Amino acid sequence: MKKVIKLTVNGMEKELLVDVHSTLLDVLREDLGLKGTKKGCNQGECGACTVLIDGNPVPSCSLLAVKADGKDVLTIEGVAEAGKLHAIQEVFNEKGAIQCGFCTPGMILVTKKLLDDNPNPDEQEIKEAIAGNICRCTGYAQIIEAIMALAGRKQVR
Amino acid sequence: MKPFRHINVPGVAEAVDYLNKFPGSSRLIAGGTDLLGVLKDDILPAYPELLINIKAIPGLDYLREDENGLSIGALVKLAFLARSPLVREKYKVLADAARSVGTPQLRNMATVGGNLGQETRCWYYRYPHGIGGRIQCQRKGSGPCLAVGGDNRYHVIMGGKGCFAACPSDLATALAALEGSIKTEGAGGGRIISIGEFFHPLGNALKAGEMIVELQVPPLPAGSRQHWLKYTLREPVDFAVVSVAVLTVLEAGICREARIALGAVAPGPLRALQAEQFLKGKEPIPEVLQEAAVLAVQGAKPLSKNGYKVEIARVLVLRALEASFAGHK
Ligand SMILES: Cc1cc2nc3c(=O)[nH]c(=O)nc-3n(C[C@H](O)[C@H](O)[C@H](O)COP(=O)(O)OP(=O)(O)OC[C@H]3O[C@@H](n4cnc5c(N)ncnc54)[C@H](O)[C@@H]3O)c2cc1C
Ligand code: FES
Ligand code: FES
Numbered sequence: 001m002k003k004v005i006k007l008t009v010n011g012m013e014k015e016l017l018v019d020v021h022s023t024l025l026d027v028l029r030e031d032l033g034l035k036g037t038k039k040g041c042n043q044g045e046c047g048a049c050t051v052l053i054d055g056n057p058v059p060s061c062s063l064l065a066v067k068a069d070g071k072d073v074l075t076i077e078g079v080a081e082a083g084k085l086h087a088i089q090e091v092f093n094e095k096g097a098i099q100c101g102f103c104t105p106g107m108i109l110v111t112k113k114l115l116d117d118n119p120n121p122d123e124q125e126i127k128e129a130i131a132g133n134i135c136r137c138t139g140y141a142q143i144i145e146a147i148m149a150l151a152g153r154k155q156v157r
Numbered sequence: 158m159k160p161f162r163h164i165n166v167p168g169v170a171e172a173v174d175y176l177n178k179f180p181g182s183s184r185l186i187a188g189g190t191d192l193l194g195v196l197k198d199d200i201l202p203a204y205p206e207l208l209i210n211i212k213a214i215p216g217l218d219y220l221r222e223d224e225n226g227l228s229i230g231a232l233v234k235l236a237f238l239a240r241s242p243l244v245r246e247k248y249k250v251l252a253d254a255a256r257s258v259g260t261p262q263l264r265n266m267a268t269v270g271g272n273l274g275q276e277t278r279c280w281y282y283r284y285p286h287g288i289g290g291r292i293q294c295q296r297k298g299s300g301p302c303l304a305v306g307g308d309n310r311y312h313v314i315m316g317g318k319g320c321f322a323a324c325p326s327d328l329a330t331a332l333a334a335l336e337g338s339i340k341t342e343g344a345g346g347g348r349i350i351s352i353g354e355f356f357h358p359l360g361n362a363l364k365a366g367e368m369i370v371e372l373q374v375p376p377l378p379a380g381s382r383q384h385w386l387k388y389t390l391r392e393p394v395d396f397a398v399v400s401v402a403v404l405t406v407l408e409a410g411i412c413r414e415a416r417i418a419l420g421a422v423a424p425g426p427l428r429a430l431q432a433e434q435f436l437k438g439k440e441p442i443p444e445v446l447q448e449a450a451v452l453a454v455q456g457a458k459p460l461s462k463n464g465y466k467v468e469i470a471r472v473l474v475l476r477a478l479e480a481s482f483a484g485h486k
Contacts, residue, residue, distance in 0.1 A: 001162045020163040020208075023193070042197065044190055044263050045394055056236075059262045062190050066163055067212060110261070131393035132260025 005069040009034070010078025018065045025049045025060040028075060036076035036105050040134070047133030050106035051075050057110045057132075076105035079112065088112060088150060095146035099137035106133045111147050120151050158196050163208045169217070169342050169370055175209045177344045177366040183207040185368055187232060188266035190259070191275040199286035202297055212268075217370065220244070227374040231270030235328075236261070238269060248374060250402040253385035254331035260394050270369040272328045273339060273355065278396055279304060279312065279322035296320040296359055309460040311398065314467055316423035318358040321460060323421045325396050328372075329356065330420030331385060333428055334402035337374045343367035356425025378414055381406045382484035384477045387420075388469050397421040399466055401473040405441075407485040412436045415478070417453055422470055429453035429474065441482040450475035 001020045006013065009032060018027050025042075028034045028051070037060060040048030044062040051060045052074040079086045088111050091097070098104050107130060114121055114129040121129065126147045135143060163186075166172045176183055184205040186192050192208075195201065211217070217232040220241060227248060229238070238244055239256035258264055258272065276282070277296070281303040284292040293300045296319075304312045304321045312321045332338075332352040339350045344366050355362050363369070383404045389395035400420035406413040415436040417429040432452040439445050453474040457467045 001160060003163070019160065021158045021160050021196075023158075043194055044259065047260060047262060050262055056265045057262045058265050059190075059260070062193050062263070063266060064163065064186075064189060064193070067189065067210065129261065132262045134394075 003066050003069075005066055007068060007070075008072045010073070010075060016065075020064065020066050022065045023061050024051070024063045024065045024068050024073070027065040028060060028073075034075050034077050038102055038105060040102065045134070046103075047106040047110070048103055050109050050133065052109055052113060055113065055116070057106075057113050059132075074109070074112075076108060079108060086112070088115070088146075091146045091150050092143070095142050095149060097138060097142040097146040103133055103135040103137075107135065107143060111150070114147070115150060121147070122151075123148065126151070158193070159199065159204055161196075161205055161208050163210060165210045165213050168214055169211075169368065172209050172211050172214070172368055173342055173344060173366060175207065176368065179207050180365050183209055185209050185211050185274070187212055187268040187271040187274075188234070188263075189271075190263050190267045191271060194283075195276055197285075198283060200283055200291055200297075202291075202293075211270075211368070222247075224376070225373075226376045229269055229372040229374075231268060231369045231371060233269050234265060235259075235267045235269065235272065236264040239264065247377065248331075248335065248383075250331040250334055250383045250385040250404070251328065251374070254327040254387075254400070254402065257385075257387045257397075257400075258327050269328060269372055272326050273369060273372070274361070274363070275325060277322035278325045279320075281307065282322060294320070296322060305460065308462060310462045310465075311396075311421075312460055312463055313424060314422050314454075314457045314459045314463055314470070315427060316358070316425075317460075318424075320358050320424070322424070324356050324423065324425045325421070326426075327387065327397060327400055327420060329426045330397075330400045330418050331402045332372065332374070333418035333420075333426035334383065334404045334416045335374045335377070336416070337372055339369055340371040340373060341367050342370050349373070352426060353428065358424040378404070378406050380408070380485075381414070382481045384481040384484070386473045386477045386480075388473060399470045399473055401470070401477045403474070403477040403481045405436075405478070405481040405485070407441070407482060410440055412439055412441050412482070415449070417449075417474055417478070419453065419470055419474070422457070422466060431455065432474070436478075441478065446475055446478045446482070449478060 038048035040046035049061040219230040235255040387400040404416040
């Protein structure tokens with residue numbers, strides 16, 4: 001069974017014919033070619049597939065595309081503006097918060113949501129915000145440091 | 158995922174209608190965070206032909222408090238429950254339980270109805286069809302429970318019968334300590350099922366064509382305090398090895414009421430009635446609490462590999478009681 005859905009993806013309106021059993025993740029990657037959203041576990045556990053829907057982080061692997069009909073979707077491709085990296089992306093680069101990069105799109109998006117809601121989160125709030133994003137490379141320290149820098153705080157150890 | 162049909166229903170009546178028109182071949186989908194896992198792994202002997210999407214039913218995501226207590230619409234998201242100032246302030250175990258589920262991302266989609274309706278995480282039951290064929294078992298309708306002779310480290314230590322899978326729902330544990338119940342709608346009208354009667358060793362009490370519309374929590378005993386604890390292997394993103402929710406009432410230094418609910422140790426949330434009775438009328442000094450914690454796990458019948466859960470349950474009960482009584486000061 002197929003269905004026509006409307007999505008706003010990174011500010012652009014799209015009308016798509018999708019299989020009702022496709023996940024939003026597969027539609028983003030395969031139908032729209034937006035490969036920045038990663039498929040890690042495909043089970044809701046790792047956060048690599050995180051996108052913002054109407055501003056809230058959700059695992060796109062665990063959401064049927066038809067259920068996103070009419071929604072506003074932000075993927076990592078929509079975070080930089082006019083060819084210029086977002087401040088979060090800049091700081092992740094600077095602080096070595098990226099190694100293989102697989103977790104990075106999800107990490108950047110949950111960080112965006114965190115800072116949009118609360119520009120000065122403390123370390124605990126940062127840890128809670130990224131609790132659903134698994135990173136197998138950095139050990140999290142640089143990621144937390146990067147977000148602390150954005151939040152205008154020095155990391156206390 | 159294999160194909161299915163998918164329809165959005167505008168109301169509870171329509172959802173129930175479809176469930177009854179397609180018995181055995183349709184499924185409700187709310188947040189889908191549990192169901193999509195079940196479908197991707199193709200674990201069910203009968204793959205559903207139709208998914209009935211209830212997520213867009215208007216007006217089913219309310220949180221209401223009045224003289225009858227708290228009512229929670231089935232579509233309330235866990236993220237919302239966990240953040241609600243009312244729930245955090247007065248129904249703390251519910252907020253804490255909701256906050257302990259999965260990841261922040263999952264909680265933005267997961268609903269309370271789906272939390273109670275979710276399927277067990279027993280790894281035999283959940284074994285993916287794609288890897289050498291699905292595993293049959295008692296819960297799926299044929300064969301014995303494989304956990305009994307197999308790897309049962311996360312299975313039940315009490316109350317198993319035929320199937321020894323543990324109840325995965327964290328909200329169920331919290332609701333049990335609050336003596337909550339579940340309101341349903343079905344073809345023959347609605348009913349109210351107390352949380353203690355909702356889970357069975359082989360599934361839950363929902364009849365074919367019946368759906369959860371609301372969770373209900375009666376008014377709290379005056380001056381009561383609550384505490385929630387969940388033991389997991391990995392702190393965020395994990396199901397409970399054991400969870401505990403307690404509610405206590407202390408008057409003039411004497412325990413007037415204690416409710417202790419244990420999660421993930423049985424097919425459903427389990428009240429430790431003997432321990433609760435023992436605490437009543439006593440001063441909650443350390444020796445009394447220790448004795449209560451021992452009573453809470455008395456009669457446990459662990460399987461070959463999960464005896465450790467008995468000890469974890471005992472310690473969690475002790476710590477939860479200590480924290481809850483300390484809250485009275
Ligand atoms: C990585 C991961 C970690 C998780 N961790 C936890 C955890 O720590 N604790 C925990 O409790 N759960 C956990 N879960 C399980 C589950 O996703 C959540 O509990 C969630 O609340 C399910 O809600 P949902 O709306 O997404 O349900 P859905 O997936 O939509 O539905 C689940 C089941 O319930 C049925 N259902 C849904 N709504 C109703 C209704 N109103 N009436 C009757 N039946 C209904 C559906 O038909 C389906 O069979 C986890 C899941 C994942 C993927
Ligand atoms: S790919 Fe979606 S959470 Fe891992
Ligand atoms: S940088 Fe490799 S997983 Fe995070």
